[in-house]
Amino acid sequence: MSEGPAAHTPVLLREVCELTTPSPGETVLDATVGLGGHARAIADRLGPTGLLVGLDVDASNLATAERTLEGVEPRVVLTRANFRDLDVVLAEAGIDGVDVLLVDLGISSAQLGDPGRGFSFQSDGPLDMRMDDRLGDKASDLINRLGERDLADLIYYNANERASRRIAKAICRARRDQRITTTSRLVAIVAQALGVDPKSRRSKIHPATRTFQALRIAVNDELGALAELLEKAPRYLNPGGRLAAISFHSLEDRLVKRSFRQGRTDGLYEIRTKKPVLAGEDERRSNPRSRSAKLRVAVRTEQCMVT
Numbered sequence: 001m002s003e004g005p006a007a008h009t010p011v012l013l014r015e016v017c018e019l020t021t022p023s024p025g026e027t028v029l030d031a032t033v034g035l036g037g038h039a040r041a042i043a044d045r046l047g048p049t050g051l052l053v054g055l056d057v058d059a060s061n062l063a064t065a066e067r068t069l070e071g072v073e074p075r076v077v078l079t080r081a082n083f084r085d086l087d088v089v090l091a092e093a094g095i096d097g098v099d100v101l102l103v104d105l106g107i108s109s110a111q112l113g114d115p116g117r118g119f120s121f122q123s124d125g126p127l128d129m130r131m132d133d134r135l136g137d138k139a140s141d142l143i144n145r146l147g148e149r150d151l152a153d154l155i156y157y158n159a160n161e162r163a164s165r166r167i168a169k170a171i172c173r174a175r176r177d178q179r180i181t182t183t184s185r186l187v188a189i190v191a192q193a194l195g196v197d198p199k200s201r202r203s204k205i206h207p208a209t210r211t212f213q214a215l216r217i218a219v220n221d222e223l224g225a226l227a228e229l230l231e232k233a234p235r236y237l238n239p240g241g242r243l244a245a246i247s248f249h250s251l252e253d254r255l256v257k258r259s260f261r262q263g264r265t266d267g268l269y270e271i272r273t274k275k276p277v278l279a280g281e282d283e284r285r286s287n288p289r290s291r292s293a294k295l296r297v298a299v300r301t302e303q304c305m306v307t
């Protein structure tokens, strides 16, 4: 992949703005500011008295967001932080509550398109996959350290890969010869374990898709971070505040759906999207990344206190 930052098109942008209605003077937390695509459109709705707080774990994306947001009217605070720590970030910024909280999960095209980051099975690179380069374990550390059973579980539970046992066995056999340190070697091992040619166009999805997804989720503890954000969110949403989550696979979407339903049962949320909002035909055609996107929005009720 050779996409640069400019190629990242924010998904479901119109729908996010329509359903979260960022308005003049409001405070918005974009918990995954990325390259600043959503943030820019939101900032344009906040006016000079608004406040936009943007978080990202990836320093280089954050630098791009800073450029994207140059010259906007509202005050902008960009912080390198994991959204699971939103309580700490908001406390440090002296913010008690926000009117809109947006989380657009997964990785950006800049991360996917940089072979040096190791996210893509389409190009050769080091098997890294850390969104936050301060994290200890790279994908190669997990691949070379975990036992066969743990590897199989990781691949199965993070990506529903039915051939997880076969893939884990092949990885463990291959690493006995030599440490597995590159994306292309992992692709070759997975393809061989599945008995498919990675270059063949017969199957709609690349044979290594699920293994790469599973590793990325594990390296970045993506589901753990999302669960923490969802658990903390009601405390930091002002009454009437809107929480929007864009997810890209069923494990993420399930966490969001369950959290919203629990919030409704507890009297904390009203759910604004009965069903997840999907990209329309035009967007699906022009931005392939949007095809798996699901947007859900909940609104913080006025009365209920969170203990």
Ligand SMILES: C[S@@+](CC[C@H](N)C(=O)[O-])C[C@H]1O[C@@H](n2cnc3c(N)ncnc32)[C@H](O)[C@@H]1O
Pocket (backbone or CB within 6 Å): 008, 009, 010, 011, 031, 032, 033, 034, 035, 036, 037, 038, 039, 055, 056, 057, 058, 061, 081, 082, 083, 084, 104, 105, 106, 107, 108, 131, 225, 226
């Ligand atoms: C899909 S991109 C967001 C794109 C952004 N909405 C835009 O329009 O440019 C997801 C971003 O979230 C960041 N990210 C993922 N998990 C995170 C986490 N737990 N905490 C903070 N940032 C995270 C990634 O580094 C990436 O930059």
